[in-house]
Amino acid sequence: MDSITSAASVVAAGLAVGLGSIGPGIGQGTASGGAVEGIARQPEAEGKIRGTLLLSLAFMESLTIYGLVVALVLLFANPFAG
Amino acid sequence: MIDPFLAFPFSSLPLLAAEGGLGLNLDPFETNIINLAIVIAGLVWFLPKVMGSILERRRGAILSDLEEVERRLQEANAALLAAQQDLAAAQTKAEQIRIEGKSRADAIRLDSEQRTVEEMARLKQSAASDLDSEASRVSEQLRREAARRAIERALAELPGQLDANAQAKLIDRSINTIGQA
Amino acid sequence: MVPLPFSLPFAALEVGQHLYWQLGGLKIHGQVFLSSWLVIGALLALVVAGTRKLERDPSGAQNLLEFLWEYLRDIAREYIGEKAYRDWLPFIGTLFLFIFVSNWGGALVPWKLIHLPSGELGAPTADINTTIALALLVSLAYFYAGLSRKGFRYFEYYVEPTPIMLPFKIVEDFTKPLSLSFRLFGNILADELVVAVLAFLVPLIVPLPVMFLGLFTSAIQALIFATLAAYYIGEAVHEEAH
Numbered sequence: 001m002d003s004i005t006s007a008a009s010v011v012a013a014g015l016a017v018g019l020g021s022i023g024p025g026i027g028q029g030t031a032s033g034g035a036v037e038g039i040a041r042q043p044e045a046e047g048k049i050r051g052t053l054l055l056s057l058a059f060m061e062s063l064t065i066y067g068l069v070v071a072l073v074l075l076f077a078n079p080f081a082g
Numbered sequence: 083m084i085d086p087f088l089a090f091p092f093s094s095l096p097l098l099a100a101e102g103g104l105g106l107n108l109d110p111f112e113t114n115i116i117n118l119a120i121v122i123a124g125l126v127w128f129l130p131k132v133m134g135s136i137l138e139r140r141r142g143a144i145l146s147d148l149e150e151v152e153r154r155l156q157e158a159n160a161a162l163l164a165a166q167q168d169l170a171a172a173q174t175k176a177e178q179i180r181i182e183g184k185s186r187a188d189a190i191r192l193d194s195e196q197r198t199v200e201e202m203a204r205l206k207q208s209a210a211s212d213l214d215s216e217a218s219r220v221s222e223q224l225r226r227e228a229a230r231r232a233i234e235r236a237l238a239e240l241p242g243q244l245d246a247n248a249q250a251k252l253i254d255r256s257i258n259t260i261g262q263a
Numbered sequence: 264m265v266p267l268p269f270s271l272p273f274a275a276l277e278v279g280q281h282l283y284w285q286l287g288g289l290k291i292h293g294q295v296f297l298s299s300w301l302v303i304g305a306l307l308a309l310v311v312a313g314t315r316k317l318e319r320d321p322s323g324a325q326n327l328l329e330f331l332w333e334y335l336r337d338i339a340r341e342y343i344g345e346k347a348y349r350d351w352l353p354f355i356g357t358l359f360l361f362i363f364v365s366n367w368g369g370a371l372v373p374w375k376l377i378h379l380p381s382g383e384l385g386a387p388t389a390d391i392n393t394t395i396a397l398a399l400l401v402s403l404a405y406f407y408a409g410l411s412r413k414g415f416r417y418f419e420y421y422v423e424p425t426p427i428m429l430p431f432k433i434v435e436d437f438t439k440p441l442s443l444s445f446r447l448f449g450n451i452l453a454d455e456l457v458v459a460v461l462a463f464l465v466p467l468i469v470p471l472p473v474m475f476l477g478l479f480t481s482a483i484q485a486l487i488f489a490t491l492a493a494y495y496i497g498e499a500v501h502e503e504a505h
Contacts, residue, residue: 058487061480062442065449072452105378113375114462114470121474122371137326144321 005080013071020067024060031056281390282382292390294379299387301372302365335359335489342493347412347500351493354404358397359489362388366451366481370458370474389451391444398444401492402436409499417499443491450484 035053039046073079110116244252282293313324321329335356339348369386377384387393409417421432454477461470 054483055487055490058446058480058483062446062449065453066445068453069445069449072456104380107376107378113373114458114466115373115376116467117462117470117474118371118373120471121478124475125371125478133327137330140330141321141326148319 005078009074009078009080013074016067016070016074017064020070021064024064027060028057031060280382282379292382292392294382294384295387295390295393298368298374298384299365299393302361302368302387305368306360306364331360332356338486338490339493342490343497344501347408347496351404351408351496355489355493355496358401358492359485362397362447362488363482363485365393366485367478369451369455370477370481385455386451388447389455391448394444394448395440397447397488398440401443401495402440404492405495405499408496412500420499439495443488447484447488450480454481 031053035049038049107113281295282297283290284293284296309324310328313328317325336348336352338359339352339355343351365387369389374384388397409420421429454473457473458470458477461473
């Protein structure tokens with residue numbers, strides 16, 4: 001694979017993961033904050049709040065994972081190589 | 083207990099080793115086996131406690147539910163038995179009342195029959211006496227009627243038959259009879 | 264993943280290397296089949312051993328299996344609804360159990376003890392083909408659920424609140440399996456890669472927290488896959504008064 005494709009792939013992989021984790025990171029922080037506030041307000045609802053929080057975190061995590069997948073493809077299964 | 087995950091590879095190893103390039107890799111760093119052993123040990127120590135308590139609680143709940151249900155079944159059976167006994171007692175009592183009632187009804191019937199018979203005899207008697215009195219009344223009336231008619235006839239005939247002689251004789255006779263009456 | 268005999272010089276990792284088996288005109292990834300068979304065998308062994316002698320007093324494996332069954336039934340009943348959940352409970356249960364055991368099996372079983380001629384053994388769900396297959400099964404399942412329950416009235420769902428939603432709903436039909444498959448694949452492969460990289464860099468203690476985190480997140484991913492599958496099926500069969 002010629003050097004410019006490699007360089008571009010590496011930079012793109014880094015950007016994909018880096019930028020792709022900003023939004024979900026903010027979202028997960030907001031969701032956790034809301035969950036903690038809910039637990040503080042009503043401690044007996046902790047079980048349900050925790051379950052909902054974990055489910056929502058996993059959904060948001062998947063958006064970061066999409067970026068990671070693109071990075072992995074660029075690094076290890078690059079369609080432009082060769 | 084044989085860990086099912088680990089039992090598989092070793093048993094089929096001779097088969098696999100026959101093919102090219104297959105074999106057992108024993109490098110501890112590449113296979114990460116030390117870390118894996120620590121992780122599995124941690125899980126085996128931690129998971130049974132957590133899952134164990136949940137499962138124990140579930141099992142306890144199920145057993146207590148079963149006991150409760152069995153206890154209620156026994157209570158229900160005892161109640162059923164008691165109710166059946168009550169039913170039998172009530173039935174005999176009802177039978178008794180029925181028989182009693184029947185005998186009393188028979189007695190009343192006989193009694194009333196008798197009274198009816200007596201009543202009818204009385205009625206017949208009174209009817210008969212009524213008839214007698216009626217007959218005597220009627221005969222009385224008839225006699226008076228006959229007497230009246232006789233008197234009327236006599237009175238009607240008398241002036242024709244009565245002259246001065248007959249009248250003097252009649253008055254004498256009457257004076258005599260007055261003396262004798 | 265595009266099969267290339269390509270490995271970076273600084274990592275003793277191989278991503279994208281597979282053990283190819285020839286089946287007719289197709290090349291299939293043999294290592295995925297091997298690990299899948301192991302997962303299926305383990306699940307069947309657990310179920311057969313646990314239901315060997317069913318007693319009224321649940322103990323041990325029977326208690327565990329009953330607890331799992333109740334958990335799956337609660338998920339199915341909550342998302343699909345009271346009327347139709349019984350038909351789909353086996354499907355949801357299989358998805359959850361297969362994904363869960365394959366994720367945890369991939370993280371816990373010392374696969375690298377076996378050296379394959381090409382490629383490595385790992386979790387079956389770390390291969391995009393597995394997860395796409397599962398996601399397409401879910402797609403097929405919710406289409407079948409909707410069509411079999413409502414006939415062609417199922418397509419009213421596309422214009423349900425307003426007809427403007429039609430293009431969005433059509434795009435959703437494509438993104439649902441895509442997101443399902445990529446979420447699962449990305450999580451599992453990322454966990455495997457992170458552990459491998461950390462183990463390559465610092466072999467002994469440092470990978471441990473990441474391994475525990477990987478166990479936790481992979482369990483959550485199995486639950487999410489099953490929950491989303493139940494939710495899509497529930498959406499497809501829902502009556503108006505849902």
